[in-house]
Amino acid sequence: MKVVLHIWRQTKRSTEQDHKQDGRMVRYELADVSPDMSFLEMLDVLNEHLIGRGEEPVAFDHDCREGICGSCGVVIDGVPHGPERGTTTCQLHMRSFQDGAEIWIEPWRAAAFPVVRDLVVDRSAFDRIVQAGAYISVNTGAPQDANAIPVPKADADRAFDAATCIGCGACVAACKNASAMLFVGAKVSHFAHLPQGRVERERRARNLVAAMDAEGFGNCTNQYECEAVCPKEIPVRVIAEMNREYLRAKVIEQPAGGKQIGGHG
């Protein structure tokens, strides 16, 4: 099959003042596309042609190519990860497009995710949020037997449903406010459903929300675009759960005179 691609090309890193830099959409035609190719394999073919012509290939992030590492992710025809539900860009196949299709390919757009080059963005803000408290404070070697605390299956399953987040950032890219609430909600929900996670729940909720705000992500106005594009189909209920945890933390904070509880950093 044949496709026409319009791809964002940018060589200089975006800054707060200048997000676009030298970026622009460039048109490419590609004739030798097979419907069995993955979307990224189609970009590989394009890149081989570009190198052949002496043009620099299109930069894009990818690694596992099976939907689990969260490296890949581009906006395809206005939708993060493209037209299929519950799918990362690397799991998308060209059979999802018509012969002769025109396809627009852009990087994630969010102030908190500056473009590094072409389709590659900097998502380190997510790592910094995790560093602020998306963990259980347990040192290696300390734990008791794994079966000492039974966890109801339903709780374990709900924790898993949130923990399955791959940190790709599609939720942010889909949101008109560039909010990271689905990502942060997933972290909070994962731990909130486990007895091991409850010890630090107030501290975690407060710290994660503060870190999220500091990174410049927007607020949630209940558009639910995030859930629609999430390749792991993480439900928006995690946002409600996060709000609940956060409120709870605020309420508990007051009688204790703002004193922190639960753990030691």
Added chain:
Amino acid sequence: MKLDAKIPGGPVQQKWDTRKFELKLVNPANKRKYKVLVVGSGLAGASAAASLAELGYQVECFCFQDSPRRAHSIAAQGGINAAKNYRNDGDSVWRLFYDTVKGGDFRAREANVYRLAQLSVNIIDQAVAQGVPFAREYGGLLDNRSFGGAQVSRTFYARGQTGQQLLLGAYAALSRQIGLGTVKMFPRTEMLDVVLVDGHAKGIVVRDLVTGEIRSHAADAVVLATGGYGNVFYLSTNAKGCNVTATWRAYKRGAGFANPCYTQIHPTCIPVSGEHQSKLTLMSESLRNDGRVWVPKAKGDKRAPGEIPDAERDYYLERKYPSFGNLAPRDIASRAAMQVCDEGRGIGDTGLGVYLDFRDSIARLGRDAIAARYGNLFHMYAKITAEDPYSRPMRIFPAVHYTMGGLWVDYDLQSTIPGLFVLGEANFSDHGANRLGASALMQGLADGYFVIPYTIGGYLAGQKAGAVKVDHPQFQVVAGEVAAMTKRLLQVQGKRTVDDFHKALGKIMWSKCGMARNERGLQQALREIPALREEFWRDVRVLGSERNLNQSLEKAGRVADFLEFGELMCRDALERRESCGGHFREEWQDDGEAKRDDENFCHAAVWEYTGPDQKPVRNAESLEFDNVHLAVRSYK
């Protein structure tokens, strides 16, 4: 090259306790004066970096992905073994030890394997405490399943995403330390060399993949946890970025490389669909708990699978290996698949495939139960093939998956370079000539959480903290060499792309050093690879500059190393004149089963670098089996 494995004396059950007691300790107040560099943030690297920082060491950690959470470990699907015996089905540390030694076809070091089995139980405790949401039963206790090469259920899992959940646990522990300032994380940073001072590893040279800056990092010890080299075959189940660069460059600085030819070909992967194929996708071994493997009995039977009645199907694993059936170990299952395809009974358009059929288990357990166990794998399969595995059996075929070879390490996980430790898939240690399913996650985490925190102390206690700084002249020398190689790649300005060379190398490796190997093919490969390498340096085209994000340049450096490393693999395969585990030499077989030669090859082959385009030296660490009797491996 001196190979002292430093195996502690005494009975195998007590060796680790003995060693822990013998090791010198670093006083808690002194720990923060020592700096350790951990290269890699997969299960092995992240667990090591976090645990070392918890102990008080200053740690710097590096990975080439944009976040440590994306290391290739994230892709592991099926599960992690541990000798918890929660099933009461006869498991024990001893049985896990025995299964692993036997599964590895008696080519691993007993003492290391025993320690691994011992530590396996602690890993599960650690992971649960971190909040890893393992599968549970209705009573709230942990669930298990079976994996190949074992007759007990000892595999813990988190749907089909066990690696992801374990890595996120380790990443969370690492992130906590980064937040506390005890670990400095360097993502999108590639280590391109180790720096030796007076024969000890005292630092590394890296390239910042965003700015292109070549930078030196000095420390008191270096830990490599950089994963496996399966991508030497171009097509494998590994993530695209996996490579041999870190271990290869350490080899060229004097670290022994052990058993490079030991490669695991996994029996259940989605078959290749065309020339554009960029990687292969694994369908987890756990599927063989409930799926039955078969091909038609008749050659060239092109009927749809549903139209072939049971009497005309050959469930060849059940037929050939009745006691293990569909759960025969990987090397055996892969070869059996190859055999039926060679006989002309393979399925699909190419004839290179066999069926993995869930019809019977869906009838027995219901579609929902199967979906709960393997939902994400079925989803993945449907996405790639546009076929529904609930109603039509999966088509599968063997593919390169894991590399048992790696840098040689002693019992303390120290390489032949003092101060250079190697963990996880990057070392050669515990799986012998064939790894059992669900044992790599176990090994990576045992190494990182529970071995290195002790053994590195033994080394550091004898070192003066902070003795070497980046202003040491050796850093300049090495950084200069790294920069020169980067420039050279850009200066060739030839006609062929890096991928083109990589594919060509992959074809040589797969056809001559893949599932079956023979003298003639290996000799041929040993002529073809140097010729291809020479052409690479004459005709590769890498565009752009070294001063910014340049993914072609990154790839070019990795492929340049694969082009050298592939030759060593073939040499190792040639010199090992026996068959064992994943290394199948056609000349040594008994009716299609691997035939070992314990008299001449009961050893690890350890290769020593002697200079560019020079023949390397083959050393041997002989392996003693005091506890598991050397025997012909049988799964019949």
